[in-house]
Amino acid sequence: xxxxxxxxxxxxxxxxxxxxxxxxxxxxxxxxxxxxxxxxxxxxxxxxxxxxxxxxxxxxxxxxxxxxxxxxxxxxxxxxxxxxxxxxxxxxxxxxxxxxxxxxxxxxxxxxxxxxxxxxxxxxxxxx
Numbered sequence: 001x002x003x004x005x006x007x008x009x010x011x012x013x014x015x016x017x018x019x020x021x022x023x024x025x026x027x028x029x030x031x032x033x034x035x036x037x038x039x040x041x042x043x044x045x046x047x048x049x050x051x052x053x054x055x056x057x058x059x060x061x062x063x064x065x066x067x068x069x070x071x072x073x074x075x076x077x078x079x080x081x082x083x084x085x086x087x088x089x090x091x092x093x094x095x096x097x098x099x100x101x102x103x104x105x106x107x108x109x110x111x112x113x114x115x116x117x118x119x120x121x122x123x124x125x126x127x128x
Contacts, residue, residue: 020044023107023123026062033057038065041107041123043078049087050075084110 034055052070109120
């Protein structure tokens, strides 16, 4: 009986650790060459994340972004800070702290302007 409980515990741990949430934001840039972008944030259950940023010259690239190489890619960790989440990006050239609000199916970027929190980019949960 104990063997079955151990196997069930290992199986549920493996399933929960393999779960990740993928949030996506896309739209137009203000550049001349590459006019469209896709920004993806992948949250893992071990409090790490990967952010990938893609740019395209035509709108059709948005639908097939998964087959392309990202322009920028960064990773780091995230933790809960009050009712918001603090994302610590660690890339070779910089160290940036970003605040996000995480809801059931949205990830909302927050920034401070004139002593107030403002909502920035909104990432939608990608359905599988």
